[in-house]
Amino acid sequence: MASLEDLHLIERDDAGNITSTYVESTGSERKTRIDILTPAVSKSYAQKLLDVFLPAGYPQSDSLQAFSSSIAGLLSSRAVLQGQSTSFLNICIASSNVGAGVGVGDASASPTAAILLNVLQESMGRIATILFAHKLGTSLEPECKMYRLAADVFNDTAMVLDCLSPVFPKVARVMVLSFSSVLRSLCGVCAGSAKASLSAHFAKRGNLGELNAVSWYNSFAGSVVVSWISTPMATWTTLMALLSLHLATNYAAVKSVRMCSLNRQRANIVLTNVLETGHVLSPTEVSQKERIFEWDGVLRWADDKVIGHCSIGVPMQTLLCRMGLRHEQTGTVKLQGIKMSDLMHIYRSQTFVLWTCSAGTVIVLKQGCTPTEQLKAWTQALLLAQRARVKPADRKTGDDTPGGRLAELRSTLDEAVGIVDGHETRLREAGWDVDVAALETRAGQRIEVETKKRL
16 A cells, blocks of 8 residues: 555444444554554443343333333232142142252242242343353354254253252252253253254255154153153163263264355365365265364364364454554554555455464454355465464464565465355355355454545
8 A cells, every 4th residue: 555545444343333443553664553443432341241131222122011021920920829729839839940859848938939939040041041142142053063962962961950959958959950941041042043954954855844743752752751760760760861862863963964054164174175185075075074063263174183273253453463562551553564554455355354373363354245255264264274384494484574474465365265266166066055154153343444645
């Protein structure tokens, strides 16, 4: 870029709100300073925390009527319990989540206590659901196979805790049952998000009604089994056998799922095989190679060796901190021997910006970045990690300087763009849906690049 222009980067969140503005100023000896400007009116940490728990659109939403309805429902439930006999109360408590070992056989158990304990369980479960969905909500669809199996692990662990709860004192028992409620809530989030992607695969010939029929068979068979088993030894033996069978069969089922979107792990497998052999693997071939549980953001080569780590969709501030030193009080980032405008010039025709160092690779996305462009960025990250793997000595002697890194970014960018553009048609023919954005697993931010003439 010309020296008479100042670089301005405007960063927006997923709702389109401006979160930061980055202004570059260059001094003597190629020392560059990046000033980070935040909006004049910004939310406090308390407000940001509160927004996690508030419904979208609050206070214009209908949350007040839902709040009133929930409390009225609790009061009516207590009135129903108070109107029943003590024996029927124990049955009600036993059938609820909290009643497992808490109120049954306890003469001091009251309807109010039962309702409050139930509220505790439901509240902890809902809070866990909110926090989990807020933190990992956007990663559930790209990593649906992993979270579907994780849902089974959460649910089975909750069952074991429920069965263990009678051996604990009353206070500890409540906490154990509350934790099992949290696990069931996490199970609901994971399973519910993955269901849309996986149900059609498990139902033969698109017959989703078959799944409902299987659920009815399960309920009927469960009623028969429960009526036969009464001793603790038989209960635990049957429980552990069924849970082991459950996890084993679910692992095999999830493993067999053939997904057609290129998430990070599948992109690793497909792209590195293209680079190594020139062959484009099909979704069926990749499903046999991919792991159910994979490290977040790992870069893995065709030989199954981990070669690095990459984060995509990160804030611009994360990239700047990899390039230079950030002042803790002012937030200003100082760069030595390199200008941000030099890096932005390399990616002037791309809708992403990438930087790599010993700590890993980070990718910042621009406004309008398409799934294909994200795939190009991930391909470049793989190329850079592989170069660092096979030529460690060269990087330490010459390529590790700012100028050397910029030159390396230019060459690998051209190679990555050529690879994706040259094989896009073959990827589609092999069965891959390259129009689905599955590489970004968190609600990312986007930047806009502006240049302003100096006066």
